[in-house]
Amino acid sequence: MRLLLALLFGALPLLAEARQTESSEAVAQVMARNTQLEEAIAAGDADRIAPFFAPEFRLQGSANTILTAPQVLGQFRSGQTRFRGYDRRVETAYLAGEAVVLMGEERVQPAGSAAATQSALVTRRFTSVWRRVDGDWRQVARQSTNIAATR
Numbered sequence: 001m002r003l004l005l006a007l008l009f010g011a012l013p014l015l016a017e018a019r020q021t022e023s024s025e026a027v028a029q030v031m032a033r034n035t036q037l038e039e040a041i042a043a044g045d046a047d048r049i050a051p052f053f054a055p056e057f058r059l060q061g062s063a064n065t066i067l068t069a070p071q072v073l074g075q076f077r078s079g080q081t082r083f084r085g086y087d088r089r090v091e092t093a094y095l096a097g098e099a100v101v102l103m104g105e106e107r108v109q110p111a112g113s114a115a116a117t118q119s120a121l122v123t124r125r126f127t128s129v130w131r132r133v134d135g136d137w138r139q140v141a142r143q144s145t146n147i148a149a150t151r
Helices: 002-043 046-052 069-078 115-119
Strands: 053-060 066-068 083-096 099-110 121-133 136-150
Touching (some): 002 046, 053 069
Parallel strands (some): 053 136
Antiparallel strands (some): 083 099, 121 136
């Protein structure tokens, strides 16, 4: 019994260390996927964006609407959502249970037919939640809030 307890308690630091490594690996994997998603969004390529969304994905967008993945992709395909400039800065990324959460700021310059839309630079705060789906990290939820617009 003493031997079992000694082995068990001796292994606890190793188990904790393995969990930290797993956490770091998960966050690193999501950060890499997030960079790929940013590139697809900047290009406005709905086909490249689609694999990053989980089936249950929801977007609480800066226009105060909640959209599903097919609706978001439809906006990219129709040209309703396009950007002349797109820059995202992740300020924190962490493991929360089985999910990875990213939070930060992004600056976007929408591209549209209205001249006012084309010149506006919008700064917004965002939160995105990722989880593993069929072996890949996918975004399950995203929220963004406009905090400033400049012309």
